[in-house]
Amino acid sequence: MTDATPMMVKVKRILPATPERVFAAWTDPDSFKQWFVPASVKAKAVEIDARPGGHLRIMARNDEDGDFEINGIYREVLPPTRLVFTWRSSQLRRFDSLVTVDFRAIGNQTELTITDEWLPDAEVVRRRQQGWEKILAAMADVLVHSGEATAVQVTQIR
Amino acid sequence: MTRGRCAWYIFNRMVEYRDAVLDRTLAALADPTRRAIIKRLERGPARVTELAEPFDISLNAVSKHLRVLERAGLMRRSVRGRDHYCALDAGPMRAASEWIEHYRAFWEGRLDALEQFLSHEGQQKQRRRR
Numbered sequence: 001m002t003d004a005t006p007m008m009v010k011v012k013r014i015l016p017a018t019p020e021r022v023f024a025a026w027t028d029p030d031s032f033k034q035w036f037v038p039a040s041v042k043a044k045a046v047e048i049d050a051r052p053g054g055h056l057r058i059m060a061r062n063d064e065d066g067d068f069e070i071n072g073i074y075r076e077v078l079p080p081t082r083l084v085f086t087w088r089s090s091q092l093r094r095f096d097s098l099v100t101v102d103f104r105a106i107g108n109q110t111e112l113t114i115t116d117e118w119l120p121d122a123e124v125v126r127r128r129q130q131g132w133e134k135i136l137a138a139m140a141d142v143l144v145h146s147g148e149a150t151a152v153q154v155t156q157i158r
Numbered sequence: 159m160t161r162g163r164c165a166w167y168i169f170n171r172m173v174e175y176r177d178a179v180l181d182r183t184l185a186a187l188a189d190p191t192r193r194a195i196i197k198r199l200e201r202g203p204a205r206v207t208e209l210a211e212p213f214d215i216s217l218n219a220v221s222k223h224l225r226v227l228e229r230a231g232l233m234r235r236s237v238r239g240r241d242h243y244c245a246l247d248a249g250p251m252r253a254a255s256e257w258i259e260h261y262r263a264f265w266e267g268r269l270d271a272l273e274q275f276l277s278h279e280g281q282q283k284q285r286r287r288r
Binding site for chain 1: 262266268269273274275276277279
């Protein structure tokens with residue numbers, strides 16, 4: 001994808017700490033809360049379970065906009081080099097993002113790269129999956145009738 | 159207002175940008191083939207066959223993508239002689255890229271805050287050592 005591709009945002013920064021410390025700032029709930037949620041936003045709950053399949057949840061409130069919620073699931077947790085999680089805001093209902101945080105040591109500092117990609121529309125994925133399920137069901141029919149198989153398993157696309 | 163606060167403010171406000179039109183624009187842009195078509199159209203209007211050329215898919219499949227772009231208001235068709243031309247409509251594209259800039263501002267703001275947090279944490283550690 002090129003820079004002109006509007007489906008991805010990438011930001012980079014050199015931070016004054018080792019990758020271990022920067023990684024901890026992302027994965028330790030108390031630390032994460034301190035920097036990720038600013039004083040102007042009241043965090044009602046910050047839940048971080050940084051392991052593959054674990055949940056990320058931020059419930060917050062600000063006076064003007066009311067309650068909102070950010071939900072995600074950790075996909076990759078590789079201390080201190082990489083963190084990947086999905087991300088969905090209650091206010092941006094249709095698009096899930098996939099956020100990849102890369103930590104690279106430069107001396108005692110860390111080059112941090114955040115890549116925020118939009119995942120395909122959930123609706124599109126669902127339809128595509130239904131399409132595959134129909135094809136597999138049809139295939140199963142054919143195979144069963146020809147006596148070559150007794151079961152065809154449909155697996156989730158994502 | 160610090161940049162970090164501002165970014166959250168923007169993030170909360172982004173919902174206002176998410177009207178139905180923008181939803182359609184973003185959905186249309188969610189496909190790599192359609193993004194490639196848009197990229198080609200940024201260089202100027204093109205015939206459907208020209209647009210289809212670089213892709214290893216049927217003309218019919220390309221037409222489907224074009225219809226999605228058209229419905230999203232990203233592309234307009236015009237007829238010159240016997241040829242149908244497709245042209246980019248920049249309006250919805252601008253709105254979409256504006257929205258993406260807000261996303262960038264959000265992450266830049268979080269990085270500002272993280273940098274501050276780490277500096278502060280580092281100072282505290284040094285003080286404890288003394």
